[in-house]
Structures are given as structure tokens and as C-alpha cells.
Amino acid sequence: MNLSIYHNYNTQKPSFSSLSKYSPINKEDKTTATKSYCNDTYFFRQPNQFEIMRTHLKNNFPNGTHILDYGCSDGEETYSIAMVIEDINKKEKTPLYTITGHDPSTEIIEMANKxxxxxxxxxxxxxxxxxNEPTDSIQLNSYQESFHKHFKPTGEVEKDVExxxxxxxxxxxxxxxxxxxxGVVDFVGGPIEGNIDQIDKIYENKAKPGVIVFRNAWYHILENKTNSSPLGKEEIKNLKTVLKxxxxxxxxxxxLIVGALGRDHLLKEFKEREGIIDQSPFHKALYECNFxxxxxxxxxxxxxxxISDNIKVYTIWKKVSPKKNKLPKIFDFLNKKPLL
Incomplete structure (x- = not known):
């Protein structure tokens, strides 16, 4: 699906030093921003990933499953997922697919609930x-129709906002x-319930979800050290612990939907290459953890x-059996030696 530049340019701001769309919270509690996985979020950001998820749900979980949206911020991503899968989520008494948005910030979750x-x-x-008028994209028109079906203007308009x-x-x-x-969407927050590092404890005795979304936020797991590569042993250990x-x-x-943020994929040494990159330490950890x-x-x-025009990365990774997981030949182009 070919989206307009407005769906590609600046689709994620890696810094989370402010919540620019919600300045009142930022002024009252500056720690709020550091508790949340991302600052500015948008409806239908990088929607190709959710379209692929929708097809995967139809083919692999036709009888329903649960979707976990970690780093959901104020809920725009969570509601976007719900709208993308709405046509396959028809229900009699209960929906086939349910979605829980998680975020470490209880303040942000309060906003999601509002x-x-x-x-x-x-x-x-x-x-x-x-x-509320047609665009030149059939897909965007579909999203627009769904949005205006479920979201109504309040009459409030702020003019000339940067x-x-x-x-x-x-x-x-x-x-x-x-x-x-x-019965479709709910939100939970806090340092335990909202933290993906605690996912094993929260869902230990619950039905296993078919989809986990944690997009464009992996650098938080690695304590903002992903700008340099290769990672140290401690960072790799932390990453693999969460992936397991x-x-x-x-x-x-x-x-697992990981998103397309280059910072997360550790692409520093691959910037000048062309083609699909699945050879960074982040990708190696995914393979080794049976994705x-x-x-x-x-x-x-x-x-x-x-947006990088010359390279691509895989944004969605599937859980597989260790017996079926054949690791690719990965080569360290920086040091001219095999990584595996």
C-alpha cells in the first residue's frame, strides 16, 4: 500500500523528553514523559503492519485471540488496531479478538480511558x-470512514499549534x-502492569495472546544505548531476556510486531547498504529467541x-519451534567476520 508522505515522514520521534501534544501534563509532572514508552502518537501510523496482522489473525486464529499493545501511550494505536480488524471481529455475544493497551505511565492510561x-x-x-472527505487512497478512505464512525468532534479547535x-x-x-x-478494548498501566519486562508475570496464568505489539520503543529496553553497535554483553542479555x-x-x-524504527533495528553500520537487512544484533537476538x-x-x-529509501527491515516476527528455527548466515560487515 502506497501511503502519502504524511504517513511516512516523521512517523516516530525517538526522543521522549516531552509530550508535545499534551503540554499540560508535561508541565505538571515532567516525570510523566519518562514513564511513557513514546511521546507523540497518531492514529493509523505505519498501518501496513496492522493489515498484515489482520491477515495473520484470519489465517491462524480464526476462532479468536487476545492482542497485547505495549507502549500504547494514550490509546491511538490501540484503537487503530481495533478499527483495522473490525470487519473480522464481528460478534454475537462476545468479540473474537480483544485488545489490551499497556503503558508504564498511569497518567497516560488515564488519558487513554478518557x-x-x-x-x-x-x-x-x-x-x-x-x-471527512475522500482522499486519493482507497485504504485511507476506509480508515477515515471507520474513524468518523467511532470518533465525533467535540467542537474544540486549537488554531496555529506548532x-x-x-x-x-x-x-x-x-x-x-x-x-x-x-468488550474489545481496555487499558492498563503502571510500572508492573504496563511494563513489557513484566509480561511473563502478568500473563502467566492467562490465555496466551496471538499478537504482541511493541513498536518503535525497543531502545527503552536497551536503556537508550542502541545508537552504537555492536551492543555490549549486558545490553544483549537484557534484550534476549525480554524476547524470551x-x-x-x-x-x-x-x-511480535516490532515496528520500523531504525534505532531499534541497530542499523548504524548498514545505512549505506541496499536491500533487506536482518543481520544486526537486534535481528540476531530475535532469531536466537526463536522468532x-x-x-x-x-x-x-x-x-x-x-524514511530510508535504500534498505528495508522486517517489522513483524513469528514465534516458531526451536526445531524449526534455522538461523541464517549472519555476517558482521564492520569487522569482516561471521556473527554465527
Whole structure:
């Protein structure tokens, strides 16, 4: 699916030093930003990943499953998932697919539960939602129709808000109709319930989920040390510990959506290459923890705030049996020696 530049440019701001869309919280409690996995979130960001997830659910979990959305922030991503799979989630008494949004910040989860959002009139990834009129994309029109079905304008409009460096737009407020998502979407937060590092404890005695989403936030797990490569032994150990917990939590044939943030994929030494990259220490850890990539999930990564045109990375990884997991030949191009 070919999306407009507004769905590609600046789709994730790696820094989480501020919550620019929610300045009142940032002023009152500066620690809020450091508790949350990401700052600015948008509806239908990098939606190809959710379209692939939708197909995977139909083919592998036709009778339903649970979806965990970690780093959900204020809920825009969680509701986006719900809208993308709405047509396969038809229910009689209970829905086939349920989604729980997790975030370490209880303040952010409170905002998610309120269900009030601001959509920029232009430039940002979900600005196409600010107008209830057709675009030149069938897929975007579908998202737009679904959004306006479930979210209604409150009548509040903030004019000339800086949405990026010296770029200004109007911000239109919308409120979700929560009844539309009863039994489908819920949110939990806090240092334990919202932390993906605690996933094994939270879901130890619960049904295994078919999908775990943790997109564009892996650098938090690695304590912001992913700008340099290769990682140290301690960082690799931390990464693999979390990946093993995720793998043990996932159902058979379950998938992990990691996103396309170049910083997470440790692409520093691969910037000038071409083709699909699955050879960084991050990818090596995924393979070693019994994940293999879904080949149709390759996307251009976001490096230094821009989309890379010359390389792609796999954004979705599937849980496999150790016996079926054949590690690829991975080569350290920096030191000219095999990694495996």
C-alpha cells in the first residue's frame, strides 16, 4: 500500500523528553514523559503492519485471540488496531479478538480511558482524518470512514499549534464512542502492569495472546544505548531476556510486531547498504529467541527522523519451534567476520 508522505515522514520521534501534544501534563509532572514508552502518537501510523496482522489473525486464529499493545501511550494505536480488524471481529455475544493497551505511565492510561484526542489539520501521519472527505487512497478512505464512525468532534479547535519545527496546524478534538468498543478494548498501566519486562508475570496464568505489539520503543529496553553497535554483553542479555519472556507468553504461531524504527533495528553500520537487512544484533537476538520474520512485513526503516529509501527491515516476527528455527548466515560487515 502506497501511503502519502504524511504517513511516512516523521512517523516516530525517538526522543521522549516531552509530550508535545499534551503540554499540560508535561508541565505538571515532567516525570510523566519518562514513564511513557513514546511521546507523540497518531492514529493509523505505519498501518501496513496492522493489515498484515489482520491477515495473520484470519489465517491462524480464526476462532479468536487476545492482542497485547505495549507502549500504547494514550490509546491511538490501540484503537487503530481495533478499527483495522473490525470487519473480522464481528460478534454475537462476545468479540473474537480483544485488545489490551499497556503503558508504564498511569497518567497516560488515564488519558487513554478518557478517549479524547487531537488530530492535526495537516502534515502529521493522521492529518487525513481531520477532513471527512475522500482522499486519493482507497485504504485511507476506509480508515477515515471507520474513524468518523467511532470518533465525533467535540467542537474544540486549537488554531496555529506548532506540530513540528516551525510547522503549524489547527488541532481538532475528537471523542471516542466507548460503547462501540465495549468488550474489545481496555487499558492498563503502571510500572508492573504496563511494563513489557513484566509480561511473563502478568500473563502467566492467562490465555496466551496471538499478537504482541511493541513498536518503535525497543531502545527503552536497551536503556537508550542502541545508537552504537555492536551492543555490549549486558545490553544483549537484557534484550534476549525480554524476547524470551515475549516468546514464552505468545501462543503458537503468534507474532511480535516490532515496528520500523531504525534505532531499534541497530542499523548504524548498514545505512549505506541496499536491500533487506536482518543481520544486526537486534535481528540476531530475535532469531536466537526463536522468532523468524514474516517476509511480507519488510518496510523502509525510519533513520534519524526520515524514511530510508535504500534498505528495508522486517517489522513483524513469528514465534516458531526451536526445531524449526534455522538461523541464517549472519555476517558482521564492520569487522569482516561471521556473527554465527
Amino acid at each position: 478517549g479524547k484526542y487531537k488530530v492535526d489539520s495537516w502534515f502529521t501521519p493522521d492529518s487525513f482524518l481531520s477532513k 506540530v513540528y519545527n516551525n510547522i503549524f496546524a489547527n488541532q481538532i478534538s475528537y471523542k471516542v464512542n466507548k460503547e462501540d468498543f465495549n 519472556k515475549i516468546n514464552n507468553t505468545l501462543d503458537d504461531n503468534g507474532i 523468524v520474520p514474516l517476509k511480507n512485513s519488510a518496510e523502509h526503516p525510519i533513520i534519524d527522523g526520515r
